[in-house]
Amino acid sequence: MLLLGFVRTVCYNARNWRKRVSVTCINNFRGWECLQQAPNYPYLYFRKQRLCFSSTSSVKNMEEILTRTVDSLPTYETRDKSPPPPESSSLEFIQFYRSLDKSQRPEFLFKLSSDFGVDHKCVAELCANVMDSQKRDISTVLQAEDRLRYCLTPRYKVLLNHISRVEGGVKFLVDLKADVIEILASKTNDSPHIRDLNGTLKSMLSEWFSVGLLSLERVTWKSPCELLQKISQYEAVHPVRNWTDIKRRVGPYRRCYVFTHGAMPGEPLVVLHVALKEEISDNIQTIVRGFSSLDAVEDINKVNAAVFYSISSTQPGLQGVELGNYLIKRVVRELQGEFPHLNQFSSLSPIPGFTNWLLGLLNEQRKEGPSNRILSDMEFRDIEEITGGQAYETMRKLLSTNEWVSSGHLVKALEPVLMRLCAWYLYGEKHRGYALNPVANFHLQNGATMWRLNWQADTSPRGLSASCGMMVNYRYFLQDTSANSGRYLKTKEIEASDQIRNLVLQFQKASKL
Ligand SMILES: CC(C)(COP(=O)(O)OP(=O)(O)OC[C@H]1O[C@@H](n2cnc3c(N)ncnc32)[C@H](O)[C@@H]1OP(=O)(O)O)[C@@H](O)C(=O)NCCC(=O)NCCSC(=O)CC(=O)O
16 A cells, blocks of 8 residues: 555564564655555565654664764775765665654764774874884875874764765755754763764865855845845844845845855855945944835945944854854955945944843842942942932842833933943953953954944843843954954954943943952
């Protein structure tokens, strides 16, 4: 009996025909011959090579699949002559992995990375050979080193390379990398083997997604609807509310650019939104809510600054491949071509995490009692006078609910306090020596200058909750970005403007933290 369409069938695992295994097999319209049971023995056969996995794929299944699909590393001598593994191995691996529950993937990836990785015994032997070869001529040394280099190739890398050649294989590997990143981040399994797998995948993906293999595409209202829809869905910084929003973001005095890759057609890998302004913006509402009629003709004399107001990477698996940095630099060149006189390039960036960091500080302050270490004595008195309550306690309550913005007096009293605290948060708070704030770290890695902190730059509830409404411009002085980036990455030195440095000095004087 041929079963078509999506049906749920109960199958018997061919290898465990004695043991009834409840499995879920989902057909597609081509279907495969339904699982016909012989009258006496519940056994399984297929008309088409589609695999049916137990919904509780056992470790045994994993080992079988891995043994079947992960070929041994060809010998050094036959490394260039060995035939590639059959495509069915790649497809079988992909299908099996996708059939696994999310909770089973760490186990599978651990097995893949630990049992099918580098042959450590062989590496040790070849290390000894390299040492021995030092006494010999250079060609012997090079030969020994090349053998060692080859032996350091994880066995699974051959399969991953072949998976990248099947249709959808690169996207599969990007998603696999995203799983590995998640496993490591959640500490579900932080074995050194999984970390090694992460490194191998990162180096493969960094090669495949190098800037020379990426295509820059400008998104306009005439772009395919599906692409506009994806741009809206992927927007991670200033959510797109409706079609008018997206139409505005690709309309006059706006630019939207994406990187795409031939191996992932139709998929914007990273998205950059730009506002063309007379000067560098200090407020996001004027950009995302600002309205020039959608058919206005751009006046080149009104375009003196390019403001990057949103950049989002759409593929978690490509984290660490630095697509955003490449895209910003490529878009700068594109805009210089369109507007040769353009010489101001800056972001208008959110400051995620500042409000929570400040609330943590206020909580600590509350525990430590009356010692006043965040506010100056006059500020302390002003806030108590305006709120009628204990300064830190009321600040904590008001900042948690954004209520403070409804009081003009309080907004005025808090501006100097919050501006200097936020400048310190961006400039002084560190993680492993680099800027604690991930957005700051991103732009500083790119070589931008922490240029201007803006009060009441994002008065949306989202902006108030994230950073008490403040935003920051990371400015790209093109002639300095390379040196700035090098200094930041090497010595962790942050390039900042006088405004930022003065605010930090004010913080250090007023707050005895
Ligand atoms: C910012 C990114 C596009 C960077 O992606 P890339 O692939 O280019 O770079 P990457 O993955 O190598 O990460 C480089 C650095 O980005 C920083 N980073 C920033 N936001 C991050 C996030 N949400 N998750 C992970 N990293 C993030 C990290 O400190 C990281 O440094 P490390 O690897 O050393 O830890 C992406 O992280 C992202 O989409 N973030 C979410 C949206 C966002 O916050 N965009 C920036 C604000 S908008 C903005 O600022 C305005 C504008 O510029 O347009």
